[in-house]
Amino acid sequence: MVIILIKMEMVVIGAGPAGLSSAIEAAKEGVEVLLVDENLKAGGQLFKQIHKFFGSSDHRAGVRGIDIGKELINESRKLGVNIWLNSIAIGIFDDKNILIKQNKNGRESLKRVQADKIIIATGASEKVINFTNWTLPGVMGAGAAQTMINVHRVLPGDRFLMVGTGNVGLIVSYQLIQAGAKVVGLIDAAEEVGGYGVHAAKIARKGVPFYLNHTIIKADGNNKDGVTGAVIAEVDDNWQPISGTEKELKVDVITLAAGLKPLSELANMAGCKRTYISELGGWVPLHNENMESTVSGVYVVGDVTGVEEANTALEEGRLAGIDAAEKLGRIAAKESNNKKKNITKRVKNLRLGPFGENRLKAKEKLIKEYYELTDKDCREKYDPVKAMEHQSGEKIKRISVDHIDKTQGPVAVIECNQEIPCNPCELACKFGAIEIGEPITNIPILNEEKCTGCGLCLPQCPGLAIFLIDKSYSSDKSTVAFPYEYKHIPKKGDIVDAVDRQGNYLCKAEVVKVLQLEKFDKTPIVTISVLDKYIDDARNIKMSD
Amino acid sequence: MKDDVIVCRCEEVTLGEIKEAIEAGARTVTDVKRRTRAGMGLCQGKSCEIIVQRQLCKQLNLSSEEAHPARDRAPVRPISFGVLGDEYND
Numbered sequence: 001m002v003i004i005l006i007k008m009e010m011v012v013i014g015a016g017p018a019g020l021s022s023a024i025e026a027a028k029e030g031v032e033v034l035l036v037d038e039n040l041k042a043g044g045q046l047f048k049q050i051h052k053f054f055g056s057s058d059h060r061a062g063v064r065g066i067d068i069g070k071e072l073i074n075e076s077r078k079l080g081v082n083i084w085l086n087s088i089a090i091g092i093f094d095d096k097n098i099l100i101k102q103n104k105n106g107r108e109s110l111k112r113v114q115a116d117k118i119i120i121a122t123g124a125s126e127k128v129i130n131f132t133n134w135t136l137p138g139v140m141g142a143g144a145a146q147t148m149i150n151v152h153r154v155l156p157g158d159r160f161l162m163v164g165t166g167n168v169g170l171i172v173s174y175q176l177i178q179a180g181a182k183v184v185g186l187i188d189a190a191e192e193v194g195g196y197g198v199h200a201a202k203i204a205r206k207g208v209p210f211y212l213n214h215t216i217i218k219a220d221g222n223n224k225d226g227v228t229g230a231v232i233a234e235v236d237d238n239w240q241p242i243s244g245t246e247k248e249l250k251v252d253v254i255t256l257a258a259g260l261k262p263l264s265e266l267a268n269m270a271g272c273k274r275t276y277i278s279e280l281g282g283w284v285p286l287h288n289e290n291m292e293s294t295v296s297g298v299y300v301v302g303d304v305t306g307v308e309e310a311n312t313a314l315e316e317g318r319l320a321g322i323d324a325a326e327k328l329g330r331i332a333a334k335e336s337n338n339k340k341k342n343i344t345k346r347v348k349n350l351r352l353g354p355f356g357e358n359r360l361k362a363k364e365k366l367i368k369e370y371y372e373l374t375d376k377d378c379r380e381k382y383d384p385v386k387a388m389e390h391q392s393g394e395k396i397k398r399i400s401v402d403h404i405d406k407t408q409g410p411v412a413v414i415e416c417n418q419e420i421p422c423n424p425c426e427l428a429c430k431f432g433a434i435e436i437g438e439p440i441t442n443i444p445i446l447n448e449e450k451c452t453g454c455g456l457c458l459p460q461c462p463g464l465a466i467f468l469i470d471k472s473y474s475s476d477k478s479t480v481a482f483p484y485e486y487k488h489i490p491k492k493g494d495i496v497d498a499v500d501r502q503g504n505y506l507c508k509a510e511v512v513k514v515l516q517l518e519k520f521d522k523t524p525i526v527t528i529s530v531l532d533k534y535i536d537d538a539r540n541i542k543m544s545d
Numbered sequence: 546m547k548d549d550v551i552v553c554r555c556e557e558v559t560l561g562e563i564k565e566a567i568e569a570g571a572r573t574v575t576d577v578k579r580r581t582r583a584g585m586g587l588c589q590g591k592s593c594e595i596i597v598q599r600q601l602c603k604q605l606n607l608s609s610e611e612a613h614p615a616r617d618r619a620p621v622r623p624i625s626f627g628v629l630g631d632e633y634n635d
């Protein structure tokens with residue numbers, strides 16, 4: 001048996017708000033994205049959310065979830081995201097191989113998809129509680145009832161008992177009433193309503209009773225008729241039912257809103273490290289501030305990494321999508337960081353107030369544990385600005401070549417800022433433009449007046465720390481020349497990816513000259529042209545090997 | 546709660562059977578799974594795992610953190626042998 005292998009830059013598993021937004025952000029930057037969802041329709045829980053969303057205008061407050069879902073699907077289709085529906089990622093294996101059961105026009109087959117980046121946006125499932133007869137027809141998750149009424153337009157019964165008063169319990173109760181059902185009551189073992197007061201108030205206005213400090217003892221009924229009633233009782237301080245306080249309620253459906261559990265099987269299978277945080281729904285995969293898990297290139301977004309709500313899921317998805325696009329070289333680090341900063345700020349706002357506080361703390365704990373587990377030193381890149389600051393003892397905002405004039409013509413720039421015993425550059429310059437002197441650990445100083453821009457010092461520097469900048473190349477472009485000691489050397493006229501000092505993608509660049517002289521001793525000098533605004537940062541190129 | 550209350554509905558394992566397994570030495574979700582088949586059905590423990598964890602905590606006096614979930618394995622959703630064996634591919 002041969003399973004067809006498909007290579008993809010990015011695979012997103014789960015087309016709910018988090019998955020859709022990550023696919024959209026990455027596709028915007030030109031990343032090739034495959035979005036897989038096990039349902040017949042994309043949108044995840046958004047299509048059940050017929051209520052208006054909370055939040056700020058940044059978060060489409062006041063718009064109904066279902067409409068946000070439609071917009072997201074349209075946008076992702078416009079951006080050319082491949083969407084496989086009714087298709088299931090059944091496992092993640094070594095080297096980011098995903099096994100997917102694809103359903104194409106009703107025909108199922110197994111596909112192996114290998115991705116550079118995997119975004120796991122699998123959401124959460126409902127937690128159950130068990131009691132006598134909880135397996136009777138008529139006992140179901142509150143989310144299941146919500147799917148039945150809002151997606152399939154089927155009311156599963158007439159008289160409902162809602163177990164749990166978190167936002168899910170409250171919102172679904174309200175929607176059941178809207179759908180024409182009678183909600184006989186809501187019970188909660190806690191002494192206070194768990195969800196938003198305004199949601200509770202909507203139901204209370206309909207005269208629905210809240211039984212706080214209560215638990216469910218059993219469902220009445222039989223396999224033929226299903227549920228015919230429920231017995232509830234008050235609980236003591238240890239959450240144990242107090243005998244003699246039992247009440248019988250006549251209901252035909254019992255809906256359970258006992259919280260959600262992150263669906264993290266695929267993340268666990270991929271090797272993502274996890275931790276237990278009860279505020280987030282239990283066991284959750286760790287991630288950093290860009291939503292990347294402890295497995296490089298595997299991201300976790302939305303409820304799978306902590307049960308919250310659609311707005312935070314959307315923002316987490318965006319963070320991951322942008323970060324993945326950046327790592328794939330589709331967006332410059334500067335631009336990416338700006339975007340991520342804005343999103344991070346917005347997410348923080350969503351976690352303010354008494355309802356969000358615990359989630360904020362929990363998420364901070366999660367990120368902290370991520371860094372405790374990963375080797376931070378290996379992850380941090382060498383930062384030339386920091387190195388220069390350390391050297392000079394002064395605060396430097398950025399490294400620039402502002403001192404070079406647009407009309408000046410080619411001139412050397414020496415980015416050597418540590419006292420190391422080395423002076424080939426001094427010897428290479430026939431015009432005496434570079435001075436190190438004694439001791440040899442002195443930092444080289446360039447006398448620009450003497451520099452002719454010949455570039456002979458470039459291949460001589462063992463640190464590859466000298467560049468030749470020519471701002472007079474054209475009205476809006478400058479060139480930078482640098483030594484390039486790799487197997488695949490670009491050719492004149494090639495369009496390549498210019499990168500900054502940390503290897504982050506900056507922009508596209510044209511190779512304008514490649515010089516390979518014998519005296520350079522296998523250190524070709526490559527010259528690229530970039531827009532003037534990138535000349536401070538463009539210091540190398542990335543070639544696909 | 547009565548011992549005849551179902552815990553794993555896919556495999557029809559009762560609370561009494563879970564209790565017995567723990568009394569007989571099961572210490573983890575996987576231990577319970579091996580002894581009773583709880584979590585080995587169609588849903589692969591998506592519903593009952595949390596109930597088994599609660600029972601482990603209760604009987605062994607563990608914190609929620611100490612009752613680890615079972616190891617996740619492919620396939621995470623049921624898949625037919627036909628598809629797995631590529632029967633329908635050209």
